[in-house]
Amino acid sequence: MPLKIELKPHESIIIGESLITNDGERTRFYIEGNVPILREKFIMREKEANTPAKRVYFIVQQMYLTKGDKHFQDLYIQYVKDLQAAAPSLIPYLVPISEAILKNEYYEAIKKAGKLLKVEDERFGEVLKGTI
Numbered sequence: 001m002p003l004k005i006e007l008k009p010h011e012s013i014i015i016g017e018s019l020i021t022n023d024g025e026r027t028r029f030y031i032e033g034n035v036p037i038l039r040e041k042f043i044m045r046e047k048e049a050n051t052p053a054k055r056v057y058f059i060v061q062q063m064y065l066t067k068g069d070k071h072f073q074d075l076y077i078q079y080v081k082d083l084q085a086a087a088p089s090l091i092p093y094l095v096p097i098s099e100a101i102l103k104n105e106y107y108e109a110i111k112k113a114g115k116l117l118k119v120e121d122e123r124f125g126e127v128l129k130g131t132i
Contacts, residue, residue: 002030003037014038014065036065042110052083053090053120057113060097064106076101093119 007022049058063072093116100109
């Protein structure tokens with residue numbers, strides 16, 4: 001059964017390795033096949049990855065899009081170490097992300113990394129805004 005996608009005007013989506021941006025009208029299309037898909041609300045661009053948790057999220061996103069490329073796995077380990085050093089209180093939020101990655105469940109890992117972003121912002125948002 002194909003996946004039905006509806007895009008709002010000017011909304012973006014990543015399908016495989018391609019970023020697709022809708023024009024000025026609402027669009028509906030169907031996708032068949034097994035390819036990574038990421039809607040705009042989940043897309044983080046590299047320049048936005050400017051905190052320890054955002055770097056973790058970004059690299060998990062890249063692992064999802066590349067189906068676990070080894071290069072990104074190595075970066076993930078480094079970013080996790082950086083986050084553990086910067087904010088040890090966030091370590092419990094890293095465990096479910098890492099567990100999902102070990103199971104090759106990268107989309108699930110993205111959702112769990114989204115929770116990490118929310119917690120980082122709740123706890124350190126004002127501090128991070130003052131240093132960036």
